[in-house]
Amino acid sequence: MHPRRRSLLLAAAGTTAAAAVPATAAAVPESHPPRRPLVIGHRGAAGWRPEHTAASYTYAVQTGADWIEPDLVPTKDHVLVVRHENEISQTTDVATHPEFAGRRTTKTVDGRAVTGWFTEDFTLAELKTLRAVERLPLVRNRNTVFDGREEVLTFQEVVDLARGLSKAYGRTIAVFPETKHPTYFRSLGLPLEPQLARLIRRNRLGRRSCVVQSFEPTSLKRIAAERLGVALWQALGTTGGPYDLVSAGDPTTYKDMMTPAGLARIAQYADWIGPDKSSLVGTSVLADAHAAGLRVGPYTFRAENQFLPADLRRGTGPNDFGDAFAEYALYYGMGVDAVVTDFPDLAVMARRG
Numbered sequence: 145m146h147p148r149r150r151s152l153l154l155a156a157a158g159t160t161a162a163a164a165v166p167a168t169a170a171a172v173p174e175s176h177p178p179r180r181p182l183v184i185g186h187r188g189a190a191g192w193r194p195e196h197t198a199a200s201y202t203y204a205v206q207t208g209a210d211w212i213e214p215d216l217v218p219t220k221d222h223v224l225v226v227r228h229e230n231e232i233s234q235t236t237d238v239a240t241h242p243e244f245a246g247r248r249t250t251k252t253v254d255g256r257a258v259t260g261w262f263t264e265d266f267t268l269a270e271l272k273t274l275r276a277v278e279r280l281p282l283v284r285n286r287n288t289v290f291d292g293r294e295e296v297l298t299f300q301e302v303v304d305l306a307r308g309l310s311k312a313y314g315r316t317i318a319v320f321p322e323t324k325h326p327t328y329f330r331s332l333g334l335p336l337e338p339q340l341a342r343l344i345r346r347n348r349l350g351r352r353s354c355v356v357q358s359f360e361p362t363s364l365k366r367i368a369a370e371r372l373g374v375a376l377w378q379a380l381g382t383t384g385g386p387y388d389l390v391s392a393g394d395p396t397t398y399k400d401m402m403t404p405a406g407l408a409r410i411a412q413y414a415d416w417i418g419p420d421k422s423s424l425v426g427t428s429v430l431a432d433a434h435a436a437g438l439r440v441g442p443y444t445f446r447a448e449n450q451f452l453p454a455d456l457r458r459g460t461g462p463n464d465f466g467d468a469f470a471e472y473a474l475y476y477g478m479g480v481d482a483v484v485t486d487f488p489d490l491a492v493m494a495r496r497g
Contacts, residue, residue, distance in 0.1 A: 163323040170343060180484035183491040184320060185209035187228065188442050191486035194278045195235065196226045198305055199295040205309045208492030211318040211355065213484070214302045217325070218334040223268045224299040224343065228279065230325065233260040236274040237292060244270075253328050254387040264334060271296045283463050294316055299340070304348050316352050322379070323356070327388045337366040345373050351375065357418060360388040361410075368413050377416040377441070382423065402429050407436040418443055418484065421475065430478055441482030442475060447490060469494045 173230065188200025189207065201212045214226040230253070233239050238261045239248075246466045247266070250259040263271065276294045280288040297305075299321060305316045330336075344354060350373045357377035358364050364376045378401070385397040400406050402423060410417060417433050421442035424430050433440045446452070450462035457466040468487065472494035475483060485491045 152262070158176035179220040180495055181476060181480050182210045182441070183208060183488050183495065184211045184213055184441060184482055184484045185488040186213055186484045186486050187215065187487055188212055189486070190279075191284065191447060192287065192489075194276045194290050194294070195228060197276045197290070197292060198297065198301075199290060201302065201305055202309065204488045205306075205313060205317050207489035209317070209488035211320040211482075212302070212306060213320040213322065214297075214299055215322045215324050216336060216340065217263045218297055218329055218336060219263055219266055219268045219271060221267045222334055222339060224336065224339050225263060225268065225271060226297045226299060227263060227300055228324075230263045230329075231258050231260040232263060232274070232296075234279045235276060236296065237277055238274050241274065246390070254325055259343070264329070264332060267451070268298065270351075270474075276460065283450075299343055299345075303343070306353070318353050318355060319349070320355050320357060320377070323358040323360070323363045323367075325387070326358060326360050326366075327391055332418070337363060341367065341370040341372060344370075344374060349374060355416070360386045361413070362388040365413050375416065376414040377418050378410045378414040379443075380420070380423065382420045384494070402427075402432075404432045407433050407438060411436045411438050415439060416441055416481070423444065424475070424478060430480065434479075439481040441478055441484055443484035445471065445475075445483050445487065445491060447487050469497070475497070 185201065185204030186193035188197065189204040190200060193203055196214060204212055215228050215385035216224045217227050217230040219225055223344050227235055238244055244261060247261055248259070250257055251262060268398050272295055274296055275292045276296065277291040278284055281288050303319055306319050310317045321340065323340065329419050340356065355375040356364065356367050357376055359379045359381060361378060364378060368376060380401055381398045383398070401410060402419065407417070416439045418441050419429060424442055430440050445468070447465045447468040448463045449457040449459065450467045452466040452468065452471060458464060458472050468490050472483065472491055476495065483491050
């Protein structure tokens with residue numbers, strides 16, 4: 145058996161015990177992987193709290209999430225912090241800090257011009273003076289009540305939080321870090337992988353407690369070369385190709401990566417794929433991935449109408465809640481191995497059914 149696949153099965157065994165209530169995770173034999181799909185809290189419980197905050201991660205676990213997902217970007221002093229993007233004007237109150245007004249700038253990130261404030265221009269101490277805000281205030285106005293209450297977390301702080309929650313709830317809560325824009329940060333002399341590997345080793349994270357994801361296959365291969373004993377997850381977009389391949393002149397697209405041949409290549413270095421949920425509808429991607437020995441965790445499940453198929457929308461507004469339970473039932477019925485969701489409580493409730 146592929147060594148990373150062995151690690152994956154053991155990781156799943158440790159994280160899929162009855163997630164709705166605190167319970168000790170029962171061991172599952174390697175040859176009998178758990179039947180229920182994992183519920184992964186996307187940036188915590190981003191549907192209910194500002195993303196990547198301690199409150200968001202905690203609420204995700206309290207409502208049954210098996211894993212929590214921190215996106216990783218570096219500071220100027222090369223500390224890994226947890227933000228959706230390195231541009232932080234949408235997720236922090238940086239724009240209200242006059243002392244940082246002169247740091248607003250425009251950069252080219254993965255071939256795209258982006259204007260704002262960037263984590264790599266701040267030390268950790270400076271970032272700690274900022275406070276998190278809701279990234280989608282027009283969609284999730286209810287979450288803005290929490291604006292300004294929480295600081296930017298380091299990855300180490302998320303690991304510590306996951307361990308505390310694991311102890312409190314009697315089950316292993318895995319961290320699911322994503323390396324964001326790794327080629328870009330490598331070009332700045334701030335590579336993500338060595339720092340991430342160092343933290344995984346320092347915290348003795350392994351098969352039950354950590355799965356590393358990236359949209360860039362070279363980032364995952366760098367982590368694989370570290371021989372850390374953690375599972376790897378290849379995230380897949382809907383258009384174009386991974387930026388590391390694009391920047392190297394490699395024409396491989398995400399669509400190519402989702403063919404049977406492409407999936408077989410992914411299985412040589414990764415244990416999971418994470419496609420956009422739309423990529424599984426009316427295609428053989430799920431069956432082909434399983435045939436290649438890969439597990440499949442589609443993203444991102446949300447409850448608002450604008451993120452749901454037209455026939456599952458309810459009410460009149462794009463931000464009214466639709467029939468999210470029906471969407472979960474559809475994908476659970478397909479046989480997915482996990483769901484990545486902004487509303488882990490709803491995913492857990494649907495999984496009970």
